[in-house]
Amino acid sequence: MKGWAASDHRYSHRGNxxxxxxxxxxxxxxxxxxxxxxxxxxTAVVDHTWWKSLEGEDRVKARMALKRTTHAEPT
Structure with missing residues (x-):
């Protein structure tokens, strides 16, 4: 990939x-x-049948909590 020269750091905070x-x-x-x-x-998360057990705001809260969950590294 071709690089570029930054003029006044317009394209990169690093300069060129x-x-x-x-x-x-x-x-x-x-x-x-x-x-x-x-x-x-x-796909496994979005299509899981568990989501159908929640309605409205409860589903939104559960999805937001899931977004903030860290995962364990696979073993």
């Missing part, structure tokens, strides 16, 4: 941005793996 070689093969594979995991987990 050098050329980037792009993602390595390993980085591309890791990103694809993480995107697949994100899609799988998001």
């Amino acid at each position: 941005v050098p050329d980037s070689p792009g993602y390595t093969t390993e980085q591309k594979a890791a990103l694809a793996r993480l995107n697949r995991r994100l899609l799988r987990l998001a």
Whole structure:
């Protein structure tokens, strides 16, 4: 990816941005793996039948609480 020269730090707080070689093969594979995991987990949460047991404000509160929950690392 081609870099650019910042004029008055207009495009970057860091100033000039050098050329980037792009993602390595390993980085591309890791990103694809993480995107697949994100899609799988998001689908499992959104489509879970438990959400149907809640109505209105209770469903909103439960979803907001879930957003603020940290997850354990997979074992």
